[in-house]
Amino acid sequence: MREYKIFHGKTLGILSGGGDTPAINSSIENIRNRAQLLGYKVFGVRHGWKGLLGDGDVVDLTNQPYDGIYGGTALRSSRTNPFPSKKNPENRVPQILKNLERYKIDVLVSIGGDDTNGAAKKLYETEGIPVIGFPKTIDNDLRTRTIHEYGNLKIDSVLCPGYPSALKGVMELTHRIKTTAESHSRIMILEVMGRDAGWLVGGAAYGQADMILIPEYPMDKSRKDFFLEQVKENFLRSSKKSLIIAVSEGVKWYNDETGKTDVVYASTEVDEYGHPRLGGISGVIASEISNKLGIEARAQNVGYFARSGECRLYDRKLTATLADKVVDLLLREDYGKMPVIKKMVSYPELEEFNTGCIDMGNVGNQPLPEIYYDIDEMRFTDAYFDFMHHILGDRTFFDFKYDFPVVIPDIK
Ligand code: F6P
Numbered sequence: 001m002r003e004y005k006i007f008h009g010k011t012l013g014i015l016s017g018g019g020d021t022p023a024i025n026s027s028i029e030n031i032r033n034r035a036q037l038l039g040y041k042v043f044g045v046r047h048g049w050k051g052l053l054g055d056g057d058v059v060d061l062t063n064q065p066y067d068g069i070y071g072g073t074a075l076r077s078s079r080t081n082p083f084p085s086k087k088n089p090e091n092r093v094p095q096i097l098k099n100l101e102r103y104k105i106d107v108l109v110s111i112g113g114d115d116t117n118g119a120a121k122k123l124y125e126t127e128g129i130p131v132i133g134f135p136k137t138i139d140n141d142l143r144t145r146t147i148h149e150y151g152n153l154k155i156d157s158v159l160c161p162g163y164p165s166a167l168k169g170v171m172e173l174t175h176r177i178k179t180t181a182e183s184h185s186r187i188m189i190l191e192v193m194g195r196d197a198g199w200l201v202g203g204a205a206y207g208q209a210d211m212i213l214i215p216e217y218p219m220d221k222s223r224k225d226f227f228l229e230q231v232k233e234n235f236l237r238s239s240k241k242s243l244i245i246a247v248s249e250g251v252k253w254y255n256d257e258t259g260k261t262d263v264v265y266a267s268t269e270v271d272e273y274g275h276p277r278l279g280g281i282s283g284v285i286a287s288e289i290s291n292k293l294g295i296e297a298r299a300q301n302v303g304y305f306a307r308s309g310e311c312r313l314y315d316r317k318l319t320a321t322l323a324d325k326v327v328d329l330l331l332r333e334d335y336g337k338m339p340v341i342k343k344m345v346s347y348p349e350l351e352e353f354n355t356g357c358i359d360m361g362n363v364g365n366q367p368l369p370e371i372y373y374d375i376d377e378m379r380f381t382d383a384y385f386d387f388m389h390h391i392l393g394d395r396t397f398f399d400f401k402y403d404f405p406v407v408i409p410d411i412k
Pocket of ligand 1: 019137194249
């Protein structure tokens with residue numbers, strides 16, 4: 001039977017690069033299964049682009065057991081950039097070409113965000129390597145041209161595998177921390193990943209955070225002063241004298257001492273794509289609230305908890321549907337493309353007829369559309385809640401809404 005399969009004798013390679021997400025194993029499993037049915041032998045390139053350097057690090061995924069629900073990536077990941085960078089000026093593209101030849105990889109699927117797929121795009125454009133990009137990022141900032149229909153509007157939105165699971169995780173963690181904030185009448189500052197864009201912190205809003213700060217709007221001196229006024233007002237007005245303020249790690253914050261508005265770095269050391277490590281903005285905001293407003297505030301960093309853990313249902317189907325589109329691209333031998341969801345839909349409509357593809361030439365970052373954020377109220381708009389509703393469904397949270405009668409001591 002095998003001989004009669006369309007791509008018998010051909011090999012498809014899969015690699016994953018950049019930060020892990022809960023949906024990468026699901027993507028690998030779904031792509032592998034479909035490619036195998038077409039007759040491909042399927043190889044996994046380990047540690048992203050690094051697995052095609054030197055002698056290579058490649059495993060055979062054909063007819064092997066796989067668990068796509070388990071989060072992260074069994075192929076491992078790295079932030080290796082084959083092209084010269086500040087951190088590593090060596091051009092390692094010849095090593096990639098040599099290994100594709102040595103391992104006889106005919107087509108390569110690169111699962112990644114802007115960095116990994118940006119490199120794939122360059123390899124396709126400059127070396128003619130047959131690549132198919134596959135979107136992945138919890139930050140949801142890789143352009144996918146997913147149209148979100150909202151009223152009469154058609155919003156140019158984004159939907160990347162990994163984000164739905166992370167969004168749900170952030171929602172759950174936020175709602176969970178409310179009980180501690182309420183018990184201690186505190187303000188909790190919750191820091192959520194999202195280097196350049198505020199998509200992911202939306203999960204905190206869904207989980208009932210009261211105020212949100214996103215990287216698209218720097219907190220210069222006047223915005224910071226306004227924010228502190230709002231915090232005080234909202235805290236005093238809150239029924240339980242507590243607030244949850246969610247902040248993206250990439251928010252630029254005015255520093256009273258230096259007079260500069262900048263991100264808070266965990267480390268200024270950069271990776272091969274030139275990104276420093278961010279982290280610590282929540283601590284800075286919490287101490288300014290405590291010191292300037294005299295209200296007890298604490299910082300919590302959601303950090304890797306958003307990225308880790310199992311693949312949720314929406315992501316499971318999203319990756320399967322995009323893998324269906326990979327079949328279409330393979331059958332047409334149409335490379336230099338990335339499958340995407342054309343229209344924002346809820347779970348049952350995640351089907352192949354709602355997919356499309358974009359040219360790798362259009363791969364790039366996309367910030368949160370302006371219409372999704374209310375800059376004065378410092379919260380997301382109904383339009384963004386509508387977007388997230390497709391993934392998260394109705395909010396079914398319980399609140400402790402009982403008030404007890406106050407007892408006045410009998411002084412007679
Ligand atoms: O790129 C995705 C991301 O989740 C960013 O939000 C974050 O800044 C980055 O990964 C951190 O990743 P790591 O600590 O693994 O370098």
